[in-house]
Amino acid sequence: MGRAEQVLAAAEQQCKQAGARLTDKRKQVLLALLHSNKALSAYEIADVCRELQGQTIPVMSVYRMLEFLEQEHLIHKLQLANKYVACAHICCKHKHGIPQFLICQRCGEVKELGADAAVVESLQRNIEAAGYHLASPQLELNCVCQSCLTGD
Incomplete structure (x- = not known):
């Protein structure tokens, strides 16, 4: 199992424990962020999803998915850049600082x-x-x- 698959499995478990569901499209958005070492805008995430998975996800849907992922502490929004990054601590068992x-x-x-x-x-x-x-x-x-x- 590769790093991205491990993070997705941990994210899915974290959502399940919180009573939430990490849908396939939410996984695709998270995966787009996991594959980037840079912060991405919703438009850039939609482009990455189209390139990597051949899926067209409307930008408004991407925003809703980002909101969910942020609420579940799986991603962070960089306020100054108005872009998003995957949380580096999804697989960690300790409390995040x-x-x-x-x-x-x-x-x-x-x-x-x-x-x-x-x-x-x-x-x-x-x-x-x-x-x-x-x-x-x-x-x-x-x-x-x-x-x-x-x-x-």
Whole structure:
């Protein structure tokens, strides 16, 4: 069983335990994200589904499927880019931390890490001291990946 198949099996089990159903079309959308190392828009996901599986899925349907997958904690929406990535921790048995996304500003590759709670708490204190309220602790950081940095 390949990595994508393992993740799909874990995602299906996670949905079943939550009383939800991971339909074939939802699997196709998740699979499109699993095959990409970059964040994808709903339009790009529809294109990938058409290319990989020969399935035409209307973009409005893709948005509904993305909403479901996000509610089930199988994907993340990158707010700044308005694009989506598969959760890197679907197969993990541990509790997920606060997502921190490293986004290469050159090639668009995205890496998900768990942010240290102390860092987020420090940011929260600074935000509140400035008179603001933190709407989401998710961190999205513009970076340059090692491949782009070294020209590999």
